[in-house]
Amino acid sequence: MAKTNLKEKKNVKRSNLKVVNNNAVKTTAYSDINLKKWREYEYIKTDTLWEFPSRLKEGGHTNEYHGNYIPQIAQQIYERFTKKNDVVLDLFFGSGTSGIEAINMKRRCIGVELKEDLVETVSKKFTPKQLVTGVNIICADSASSDAKEKVQARLEVMGKKQAQLLMLHPPYDDIIKFSDRKEDLSNCATTEEFYDLFEQVAKNGYDLLEKGRFACLIIGDKYANSQHIPLGFECMARMNKLGFITKAIIIKDIQGNERAKGKTANLWRYRALAGGFYIFRHEYVMVFQKV
Numbered sequence: 001m002a003k004t005n006l007k008e009k010k011n012v013k014r015s016n017l018k019v020v021n022n023n024a025v026k027t028t029a030y031s032d033i034n035l036k037k038w039r040e041y042e043y044i045k046t047d048t049l050w051e052f053p054s055r056l057k058e059g060g061h062t063n064e065y066h067g068n069y070i071p072q073i074a075q076q077i078y079e080r081f082t083k084k085n086d087v088v089l090d091l092f093f094g095s096g097t098s099g100i101e102a103i104n105m106k107r108r109c110i111g112v113e114l115k116e117d118l119v120e121t122v123s124k125k126f127t128p129k130q131l132v133t134g135v136n137i138i139c140a141d142s143a144s145s146d147a148k149e150k151v152q153a154r155l156e157v158m159g160k161k162q163a164q165l166l167m168l169h170p171p172y173d174d175i176i177k178f179s180d181r182k183e184d185l186s187n188c189a190t191t192e193e194f195y196d197l198f199e200q201v202a203k204n205g206y207d208l209l210e211k212g213r214f215a216c217l218i219i220g221d222k223y224a225n226s227q228h229i230p231l232g233f234e235c236m237a238r239m240n241k242l243g244f245i246t247k248a249i250i251i252k253d254i255q256g257n258e259r260a261k262g263k264t265a266n267l268w269r270y271r272a273l274a275g276g277f278y279i280f281r282h283e284y285v286m287v288f289q290k291v
Contacts, residue, residue, distance in 0.1 A: 030164070030213060032083045045076055050252040050285065068094050069169045069218045073252070073285055074101035081214040081287075082107055082165050089151065089163035089208055091142040091201050096122040098167050099135040110136045110154050110163065112147050115179050141183040143200035151208055166205040166215035170198055173222050173231055191229060199238040206242045209290050215244060220254075220283035226275065232284040244288035251282050 026035040033041060055070045074097055082088065084106045090098035093111030095118070102109035103126070113119050119139045126135050136154045140147035155161065171178055171186035173194045178186045185201075188194040209215060217239065222229045236246060272279050 027083075030081055030083070031079070033079070041079075044079055048248060048250045050076070050250055052253070068097050071097055071101055073216075073218060074098055074167070075105070077165070077167070077214075077216045077285075077287070078102070078105050078107055081216075086164035087155065087158055087160050088165045088167060089205065090167040090169075091147075091205055092167075092169045092171075093122070093137060094118070094169065096125055096135075096137075099137070100125065103130055103134050108134050108158060110138065110151055110158075112138045112140055112142045112151065114139070114141055114181060114184055142204060143183065143197055144204075148204045148208065151204075155208070162210040162213075163208055164210055164213050166209045166213075167218075168202065168205060168215065169218040170201070170235075172220045173229070175220075175222050191224075191231075194231075195234055195238060198235055199242070202235075202239050202244075203242055206239075206244065206290060211290055213290055214247070215239070215288040215290065217286040217288065218283065219286070220280060223277055223280070226277075228277065232286065236286055239286075239288055243291060245291050246286065247289050248285075248287040250285040250287070252285050254281060254283055 024034075024036070027033060028035070033044070050073075052070060052072050055072075078088070078101060086107050088098055088102050088107055088109045090109060090111045093099065093113040096111065099109040099111050099122075101107075111122075113122070116139050119137055123131060123137055131137070136158070138147065138150045138154065140150055151163075155163065171184070173191055174186055174188065176186060178184055181187065183197075185194055185197050188197060205215060217232075217235060219232045219235055221231050236249070240246060268279050271277075
């Protein structure tokens with residue numbers, strides 16, 4: 001477990017206040033945003049309620065894989081917390097949203113994905129050159145020491161000691177089964193086991209992330225056994241336990257992004273009225289900083 005003290009927190013605070021400051025440009029240590037022209041960044045969200053009318057399908061993105069996060073999240077997070085040529089580490093790479101946006105926004109990405117067939121499929125979304133210079137995809141268990149060693153090796157090749165941003169979009173416990181692998185978080189026997197395995201992945205991410213830089217957790221809650229299971233808040237607590245500090249809890253509206261509509265929606269409304277629960281229309285985008 002990582003421990004923090006007052007001196008470390010002061011050092012992180014000072015590092016974030018270091019700016020490139022001349023007559024034309026003023027930026028933070030972790031972003032290319034020119035603070036002297038802050039009014040020109042109206043497209044960057046700074047509040048805690050995010051609403052997007054639909055999933056972005058341009059720029060190489062598709063929606064054939066159920067369970068991937070929408071590209072607009074990557075766009076917002078990358079713009080706020082990375083600079084061009086920074087390395088984004090995604091430990092639940094899935095269908096490659098993090099890598100596609102890294103290429104689109106002139107960042108680089110290392111993605112770790114458990115399923116070999118998915119790695120093969122997603123690799124086809126990138127050119128051979130991009131797979132050498134911009135996106136590295138590793139097939140491994142993100143909770144393992146093997147995955148950590150492979151990421152460290154890729155970082156060295158990319159000229160970095162650690163990553164500059166950590167993206168985490170785990171399965172929402174067992175809501176969607178992504179594989180039959182026991183290492184898959186969607187196959188955990190209990191929710192407590194899910195939390196423990198998530199913490200192992202987050203620990204690898206913490207160790208591989210540069211000090212003072214940011215992490216983003218995208219997660220929703222679940223409803224089981226007649227009760228609301230707050231996956232997001234427990235995962236947040238596990239990240240705090242590792243040494244991350246919480247910078248923001250953003251509510252993202254998922255209406256317009258989900259697939260099931262019409263009769264299915266009516267069925268869920270009936271079940272909600274009969275069962276005394278509420279239908280999820282949101283997920284969380286949680287932002288952390290390594291101190």
